[in-house]
Amino acid sequence: MGSVKKSKDNLSKCICIKCPSYSFACKVKAIPESAINILKGDIENAEHIEGLFCAFGKSKCIEEKKGCICPDCEVYKENMLNEMYFCL
Template structure:
């Protein structure tokens, strides 16, 4: 379970897609599912998304630390988060 509310507003602010750890292969693999979830009226009940990892938990695709931009994200600061790499570890590390 993530630390942040699963809302479209938070998803719009999310920088995960720009993160260097989010490899191009992972981005391409996640596009179909993420688009379906984004079109839903309410993403609060979505079990997992490849993005907004501080809300949806660690990635099922990202496997290596290549840099973390979590502290630059508006969602991160608005929710007073202090850890990083939410994509690699539940609740960050």
């Protein structure tokens, strides 16, 4: 398994936002913190962003498996990942 870089490029390819496990309520809750980190421009040093879970780790609000689309993601493929549900 590869190590995923915390980068704007990877974030732009990320499809976590489309994941069925990532509920609408969770997305809305995550907007302020994630937006601030993204606007700072230096996501490589951000501790957490609600997205790109293969690089940033578990979600702070996703609690239930409702389907996983990780294998469809370019970041997943490019980094030769083989796990699923990085959000949990």
